[in-house]
Amino acid sequence: MKIKILLVDDEKEFIKTLAQRLKIRNFAVTTVYSGQDAIDIAKENDFDVIILDVFMPEITGIDALKQINKIKPLTQIILLTGAATVENAIQGMKLGAFDFLMKPANTELLVEKITQAHALKHEHEERIRQAEIENILKTRGW
Amino acid sequence: MDNLNNKAKFFGKVTASLSHELQNVLAIIKETSGLMEDMLNFSEDFAKLEDNKLGECIKTIKNQAYRGVDLTSGLNSFAHTTDSIQASINVYETIKKMIFITKRLFQQKGVNVSITKCHKSYSIITDTVFFQMLIFSCIKSLIENFDNTTTITLDINSSDKITTIKFTNNDDTLKFDDYKQMLTKSMLWAEICKFCEQLNFKSEITADTPGILITLK
Numbered sequence: 001m002k003i004k005i006l007l008v009d010d011e012k013e014f015i016k017t018l019a020q021r022l023k024i025r026n027f028a029v030t031t032v033y034s035g036q037d038a039i040d041i042a043k044e045n046d047f048d049v050i051i052l053d054v055f056m057p058e059i060t061g062i063d064a065l066k067q068i069n070k071i072k073p074l075t076q077i078i079l080l081t082g083a084a085t086v087e088n089a090i091q092g093m094k095l096g097a098f099d100f101l102m103k104p105a106n107t108e109l110l111v112e113k114i115t116q117a118h119a120l121k122h123e124h125e126e127r128i129r130q131a132e133i134e135n136i137l138k139t140r141g142w
Numbered sequence: 143m144d145n146l147n148n149k150a151k152f153f154g155k156v157t158a159s160l161s162h163e164l165q166n167v168l169a170i171i172k173e174t175s176g177l178m179e180d181m182l183n184f185s186e187d188f189a190k191l192e193d194n195k196l197g198e199c200i201k202t203i204k205n206q207a208y209r210g211v212d213l214t215s216g217l218n219s220f221a222h223t224t225d226s227i228q229a230s231i232n233v234y235e236t237i238k239k240m241i242f243i244t245k246r247l248f249q250q251k252g253v254n255v256s257i258t259k260c261h262k263s264y265s266i267i268t269d270t271v272f273f274q275m276l277i278f279s280c281i282k283s284l285i286e287n288f289d290n291t292t293t294i295t296l297d298i299n300s301s302d303k304i305t306t307i308k309f310t311n312n313d314d315t316l317k318f319d320d321y322k323q324m325l326t327k328s329m330l331w332a333e334i335c336k337f338c339e340q341l342n343f344k345s346e347i348t349a350d351t352p353g354i355l356i357t358l359k
Contacts, residue, residue, distance in 0.1 A: 011166045013202055017173040024180050055162060057250050082165045104169035107176055 002028040003118045004046070008038040008064065009053035009080065021107055027114065035059030039067045047075050049098075049117045051110075054081040054088050062092050069096050074124050076117035080105060145340075149271050152278065153224065159246050160217045167210045174202045216243045223270040230267050233305060233358070234260040234298055240274050241296070244281075248294075253285050257296040264300045266358055268341055276337040277307070280354050283330035284311040310353035321352040 005027050009015045012033055019029040030045070032038050036059050038052065050068060054061035065077055079100035081089040089100035098117040101110060178199050220243050223229075234257070241255050248255050277296075285291050291311040299306045316324075325331050325347055334354070338345040344357040 011170065013206065014166060014170045014173060017170065017177050017199075017202070021173060021177050021180055024177075024184050058252055082162045103165055104172040107173075 002026060003114060004028045004048045005030070005114060006038065006041065006045075006047040006050040007031045008033075008035065008050065008056075008061070010034060010056045011053070018107075022111075022114075025111055035061065035064035038064045039071070042068045042075065043071050046072070048121050049114050050075055050077045051114075052077055052079055052097075053103075054079050054092065054100075060088070062088055062095065065092055065095055065097055074121050074128075076121050078110075078113050078117060145272075148275065149224070152271075152275050153221075155247070156220060156243055157217065160213055160220075160243055163213055163246055164210065164217075167206050167213065170206045171203055171210075174199050174206070213243075220274075223274065227269055228267055229270050230265050231270055231273065233264045233266060233307070236270065236273065237277055237296060237298070237307070240277050244278060248281065248285065251285050253291055253294060255281055255294045255296070258298070260298040260300070262298075262300045264298070264305050266305070272337055272341055276334065276341065276343070276356065279330055279333050279337065280307075280309045280356065283325060283328060283334060284309060284354070286330060287324045287328050288313050288316070290315060305358045307356045307358070308348065308351075308353050309356075310351050313352075316352065318349045318352055322347045325354070 005022060007015050007019055007022075007029060008031075010033050015031045015033065019031050022029045030041065030047070032041055035052075035056050038050065039059070042050065052061040052064055056064075061079055061081075065079070068075060068077065076098040077092075077096070079089045079092045079097050080103050081100055082103050089097075092100060098120065099113050101113065178196065181196065181199075216239060219239060238257055241257055245255065281294055281296075284294055288311055290313050294309060294311050297308045297310075299308070334345050337343075338356065342359055344359065346355050346357075347353070348355045
């Protein structure tokens with residue numbers, strides 16, 4: 001099963017190229033160009049990892065992060081930031097982002113972070129599943 | 143001293159915005175060349191890609207390189223405006239460059255700023271940094287005082303005696319009196335008046351099409 005990624009950045013050429021590079025590396029990639037589109041598509045889909053640019057017009061990466069965390073708390077978010085917005089990225093970490101990377105990011109490092117983020121999501125899902133099973137067993141007195 | 147601080151702050155803000163854009167340009171160049179590498183390294187995947195993909199990549203690199211040149215030259219000429227206190231400037235060209243380099247700051251607020259082409263070449267001797275700060279403050283005041291602003295248009299009119307710059311935000315939902323009241327009570331309007339005083343310009347709010355009119359004496 002391919003890891004499902006959502007790439008979000010208003011720089012279309014950047015996101016299109018990065019998407020191709022990740023597809024070559026066997027990830028299932030979807031791209032959108034605004035924070036609002038990211039929130040909308042996240043509601044309808046179950047992405048494993050969302051890669052979010054911090055500095056976007058109108059809805060910033062941080063605002064989108066807050067919204068997506070409410071809708072899909074298990075989806076892991078990696079922030080992409082320029083030097084000027086590192087403080088925002090740190091704020092994003094406090095708000096629950098998995099990690100942040102400086103732009104332009106090293107692709108192999110990004111792939112490593114995606115894999116780690118996916119593993120964490122999988123771990124959370126397993127724990128929830130386990131807790132649900134234990135709860136069912138408990139209620140039935142097994 | 144206060145003026146010097148404002149100048150430095152303004153300079154820093156614009157430079158930071160431009161360098162952010164430059165970073166995006168570099169990111170695209172980097173990813174595109176990386177993709178070309180990938181295509182060669184993952185030969186199986188390369189076979190699956192559409193025809194002429196390599197040609198498209200090269201085109202992207204070329205386009206982004208041009209974009210990088212435009213931005214860096216904008217940054218360069220902006221930085222040079224601090225070279226001397228007074229300089230002779232072409233009003234239209236200076237404002238056009240100013241809009242180009244600050245575009246992203248306004249787009250962040252969802253506003254597009256444009257200048258109507260002015261065929262008449264009009265030059266003045268002025269403090270270029272203060273002049274640009276005045277233009278910036280006028281645009282900013284229309285954005286910050288009127289939430290519905292999505293476009294701002296600048297028009298330069300030049301007669302034999304005077305040259306004017308008019309800023310309109312194409313928001314016809316407000317009546318002139320409300321428009322004037324909102325603008326004049328803001329801190330930015332006080333800043334605009336202060337700049338005009340220093341540059342020996344005149345600032346007023348127009349009634350025909352609500353907007354800010356700056357008269358260069």
